[in-house]
Amino acid sequence: MQGNKNIMKRNIKLLMEYDGGRYDGWQRLGKKNSGTTIQGKIEEVLSKMTGETIELIGSGRTDAGVHARGQVANFHTDSDMKCWEMKYYLNRYLPQDIGILYVSDVPERFHSRLNAKSKRYIYRVATGDVPSVFDRHYTWYCFDRLDMGLMKEGADLMVGQHDFKGFSSVKKTNKSTVRTVSQIDIDVKEREIDLIFEGNGFLYNMVRIMAGTLVEIGTGDRESETVKEVFRTKNREKAGMTLPPQGLFLDEVFYE
Amino acid sequence: MQGNKNIMKRNIKLLMEYDGGRYDGWQRLGKKNSGTTIQGKIEEVLSKMTGETIELIGSGRTDAGVHARGQVANFHTDSDMKCWEMKYYLNRYLPQDIGILYVSDVPERFHSRLNAKSKRYIYRVATGDVPSVFDRHYTWYCFDRLDMGLMKEGADLMVGQHDFKGFSSVKKTNKSTVRTVSQIDIDVKEREIDLIFEGNGFLYNMVRIMAGTLVEIGTGDRESETVKEVFRTKNREKAGMTLPPQGLFLDEVFYE
Incomplete structure (x- = not known):
């Protein structure tokens, strides 16, 4: 002991x-x-x-x-x-x-980080022609119209076990950058779209880059198929923008 | 002309x-x-x-x-x-x-103030043992438990056409202080109670004092019957506290 x-x-x-x-x-x-x-x-x-x-x-x-x-x-x-x-x-x-x-x-053996099985993050995108004044510190405002069908396509391509290095700001590392994103939901509200990510682990900036990529797919600036290329090349340059931090919420941490 | x-x-x-x-x-x-x-x-x-x-x-x-x-x-x-x-x-x-x-x-004859038939105000009371950090600028936090039955009783006594002078910060005036409050709803949410007031006009500080009176009724600090005494005496001192402004929202203005 x-x-x-x-x-x-x-x-x-x-x-x-x-x-x-x-x-x-x-x-x-x-x-x-x-x-x-x-x-x-x-x-x-x-x-x-x-x-x-x-x-x-x-x-x-x-x-x-x-x-x-x-x-x-x-x-x-x-x-x-x-x-x-x-x-x-x-x-x-x-x-x-x-x-x-x-x-x-x-119990003594409980460890917040090591015992976490998965996490849910929510990225809140304000939409419509006027962003809500009350949510201005808790959303990122997207002026352009977002196509839900395209975003759903992009999200479906992201789900699963992949090397997410290209969707992160991780520099050279010896650690594995393989993660499993078990689910991505898109919740359409009146003046807001919530992007909900669940997975067993998220790399540095990963949610903000995935959200940025989905937004670029939704506006039509990028094909949903480009998601595959990010996985194949593991190249950060191939993915979308890093959305600003104020729209991101760590929603829940799951344990056994 | x-x-x-x-x-x-x-x-x-x-x-x-x-x-x-x-x-x-x-x-x-x-x-x-x-x-x-x-x-x-x-x-x-x-x-x-x-x-x-x-x-x-x-x-x-x-x-x-x-x-x-x-x-x-x-x-x-x-x-x-x-x-x-x-x-x-x-x-x-x-x-x-x-x-x-x-x-x-x-139309040229439209006048925002003179043509307004009624208004809806919402007073947002944060409840529970921890106020939501995200609503801290948009609610007033009540630590004490609120009895919904008692508040409903108090609200029912407020509804109708009354002289609301005692529920206002109006000083001496020659203008009428009679108003009609057509409806008061209490919306119980997870960590919040919304007090929803609809009426044809509201005097200075009237919603905040009505809300403060309802909160005092809800905590048991005051009998719901005291509402009648405020109407009878028209005495501001007989009503409850003026809740702070940050919980109050002008929700909607109704026109013909």
Whole structure:
């Protein structure tokens, strides 16, 4: 058991939502940007709450400006605070753009990132001739008309197990860039189209590039068949634009 | 026909939405606050667009911080621009928190305020143990549990033709403070309760005070019967708190 510093500690799981608008993303890098990252902000409050130095394990990063409705993280502590007390304390001392939805004790072996089976991301595209003023910080506005049939075609070509390197901003890597996208749904609303992606893992910028590619297919600027070429060549240049972060939401993380 | 300066001019109707968060309300008072009021902002762009000095007639005021999904206004002009061109120009040069949804030519006699038959306002109350981070600028958060049955009782007592002076911030006035509230609906959502008011006219702060009174009834801090006493005494002190502006939306203005 030597070396397992977390033995006998409680393992606490958090379910969170946040407006990523004013943050440099989820991940704290060292101590420098703890105040400008979501991880850093929550760790600060957790550390004050417990009197310990808390390290939060997120299910994965979200980029600067990206939002979450259901981010998951866990941390180990000796604290004997009740979960509802923790939730109350966190929501009281965290800024208004971070909300802790649920706090629970989980088995010691639970790990937010390693145990995540799949995730759902939603990219919200505002449509129509006037973007909604109320959603302006949570959508990306597309002035051009989008053809749902073409987008559906493109989405169907993306679903499945593929090497998504061309649909990512990943540079040279030894790690596998093969992922499985199990489902892509397109939800047409009154002044908005939601692109819903589910998969077992997403590479850096992958959802924003897939969404950008689908938008270019929808406007007619690109053939849906080009999706195949991105998979074949693994060349980022062959895929569509990277849509801006403010339309992207990490919606849910799934565990066994 | 002498004195009718608008004779032969076009009469243009606008349907608008706006996020009132950073404005001093709808109404421009003189020239001083034209840049900080919604009326002033739109008039500035309309005047540049037409080369005329445009005065915009709104269906009514909204207070500082109050939002609108369906505010209506009209103005007279000699411009021969097409309506779609006006809409495009306005949305291009107005700030992102004001959106022009519809522009149309209407008969010369149409007057946004005088012809309005009724209006619908919605007050959005965030509920549950954590307010949604994404709606934080568009709701007022009520931590306490609200009893829907009691609120419904209170709402039913408010509906009808009454002197609403006690439910307003109106000071001494010679004008009638009798209004008809035709309907109050309570829409219970997942983490939100919407209070929906329809009536032929609303006094200064009336919706926010009615909403505050209903919330106090819902928490049990006040008996629903007190509504009758406010009508009887016409005393503002007998009614509930004025809820803050950020939860209030002018939803729709109805014409014949």
